[in-house]
Amino acid sequence: MSDAPLALSILDLVPVRTGQTSAQAITASLGLADAADRLGYRRYWFAEHHNMPAVASTTPPVLVAAAAARTSRIRLGSGGVMLPNHSPLVVAEQFAALEAIAPGRIDLGIGRAPGSDPVITQLLRQSGTTSDVERFPDNIRDILALSSPDGASLRFTSGQEYAVHATPAATASPELWLLGSSDYSAQLAASMGLPYVFANHFSGDGLERSLSLYRSQFRPAAEGDVPRTFLTANVVVGDTDADADALALPQLRMMARLRGGRPLTALETVEQAQAAEASDALAAPLASWAAERWFIGTADAVTERLRAVASRWEVDEVMISPVAAAHEADPMDAAPARLRTLERLAAAA
Template structure:
């Protein structure tokens, strides 16, 4: 059992509702990051997804930089950068620059999944061998070396060495986390001595095995290091259970579209979702599943479930994805229901 009090963090996909522009969605998310900083949350991470009408978090480094400019305490990072889409040197340079902007507050969460459909994946990976998924472990090692103050070196066949650094005069490096939801990611994090995050908000299947593999196979990269991990979770909190369930319905319908291979849309408002659900019952098959795996309800009830969840899996931190949807009357550049979730859970953070 974890001896430390439960800490809460936030994962943001920058949701886009019907009729909302990307600019309005980003404005709402930056206000949410500002609130998380003020309310005592430990970290705030932006995901990387591409070509999805309901998600505007395509470029985590840009969003982290914007959030860094308006926060002072909270750790900021990616949840995560999908490494096969990018050159390791570019990722190292971006996050080294972020570390210079917000020293001691930057997390580089790295994932192996594409973050989109096969067509977009091919467009993202038109960068040669750096996009080879089989090189994923080597690319992580490159980022670790390039981001360090010491940098890395290339050795040519002539024997000459060439120094490479992500920034010319770094004094510290971002903290690197490995993200995943499979045995592979857990074992790789363990073998490299990296902290690990299981993407429980996405599925939850295989959680026990992944954590067992990570903890049992962990090999510290330096003396004194121990396995570190936390979990993600979809969360909706409101003043009443009925309101929380209503705010969760649009995201649940989006999940049903993803699982069923249906065309994706911008996120429905609560009113739009209820009207559509009465006709197509799209989310009905997932209601019992969400009741068990998501955290939906009033503040005390959800806080208690989160503490039990953390104790069950022996973690002292849970990263919540606040998936409460908007209502028709909400301003387009605000996310009051997501903010309310953070405010109501703040005493637990």
Template sequence: MTPALSVLDLVPVRTGQTSAQAVAASLDLAQRADELGYRRYWFAEHHNMPAVASTTPPVLSAAAAARTSRIRVGSGGVMLPNHAPLVVAEQFAALEAIAPGRIDLGIGRAPGSDPVITQLLRMSGTTSDVDRFPEHIRDILALTSPEGAGYRLAGRPEGDDYYGVHATPAATGAPELWLLGSSDYSATLAAAFGLPYVFANHFSGDGLDRALDLYRQNFQASAHLDAPRTFLTANAVAADTAAEADERMLPQARMMARLRGGRPLVALETVEQAADAERSDHLAAPLIDALRRRWFVGTGDDARAAVAAFAEAHGVDEVMISPVAAAYDAEPMDAATGRARTLELLAA
């Protein structure tokens, strides 16, 4: 079985690259994914990271929707503790009006950053309390529906009418809501709500089989979905030769080593910078073998075969690729040459 392919984009920022150039490269990549037949294109939410420009999935999704005609676009995901549910609902209802039938709203429970950024995101008051995550998922589902949601004003008697709230005045459709996670919590909640679910395998493969089993075994059919629906994410680097794929993998491997080791974060190194630094500090060496077992790195034929085997082993018909191929020094700042080639070879 050949699985459908989708894309997860963190809008990587390499050394010497501006945010404008990084975003331009990602929007070109979204357009290329559309042309190649990829199913969906999602933007992650991360904050205050020198190598990541995907801070605002709704804004990036709007730009990608304007540059594409067929592919679904959305978030992978919006980190709900950072935002008021009504704001999220309004943003994605507007996106659905911009690109009807093409909007996905992937929602996660993690803050997506450090305590300082979390404090800054909540300066205007408490937003989406983590303990109320299930309640806020229900709110968003109702608010984005054509029927809207009903709320009783605080202090009013029980018999009073509900106050109607709509994320957009006259919706004819709603974004498709997915729950995302890398632990048992979101798998169990998605099953209880009858919602589609994605395990963040690109970030951490630990607990993958358990999370899928929990989701599938406990799934309750709902008005949104009558059977479990899931896919998996994975990092990939495909190139014309295995040697090139290994070279383009190294900068991202070194970034993962920095994250895991609590080292200061920097812009993503180029291939040459990473190779030079690795010869002296061996930063990625302890991780490389483990990452290669979980990532898809190699020629197009090898990477495609690995993706297909991965999908079959876990019983999914779709794999969302995070193309983590880094750039060489000479490649244009406003293009994603290695990432585009990864998508082309995987789609061949």
């Protein structure tokens, strides 16, 4: 096994299992954030998804604030805020306030996707022209300016200037990361001199091209800026390969539902998934795909694969999405299998 350091971070969608309330799911995830802080992980980010029975991470700023109250070292952020759903000023205000709550520990990851189905997207985007996807680059620039200590200024046709600050008397800004899985996001991050995250956990296609475009076209926004990037990965660690496969099955079945346009449900337990798979084989077509793109196995095997991926693509860190499911006997307000994944990877890395 290589002795090269492996920098790890965490992406959390706050999964909701069968019979679990959102309060219990959030409690379980906050327990993981506390553990990640103790175990030495670099970042803990919450995703933004809407109207999904198996996902409780609808409001990253709220979850970040809750995690900030329980942690002392780890960086916290969004993975990401889906900017077309929100007013840039509101996003800037939320994350400027978070920076004041946890100085030097806040990341603002921004994405362009809706994070839901077309109906919910329309409900989220009733805010008017600020939700125009075509204004995405301008809205990012607005957030950068508004959340800086200097703030921004508006100039009226009369020539009068109006100062705008996301929060008064700011001394620092959250660090902004651009998220994506396409040429567009990679090139935009490069043109703005921003750090970039490739969303490998749901779209592994185009990784090489996106990273190449980002690095070759990078233009520093300030002196000393260099390209910074990492990628995400779905990870399940088990006692054995068979144990890991069982823990991954509920999430694979959820992925099959998404891809097949089937009705979504809360995340099955391991036992529920095994019983259902025996009759409907829902996840069977994804087995080889997951074996290649997900990281499922024992701690040493998964760590070695993650280290190899980080080395091959020369990324600064790998952000894992711990997708191990629950057993029927597991407590509703905890996530033992996800916690074991974090503990064992931290020990192996």
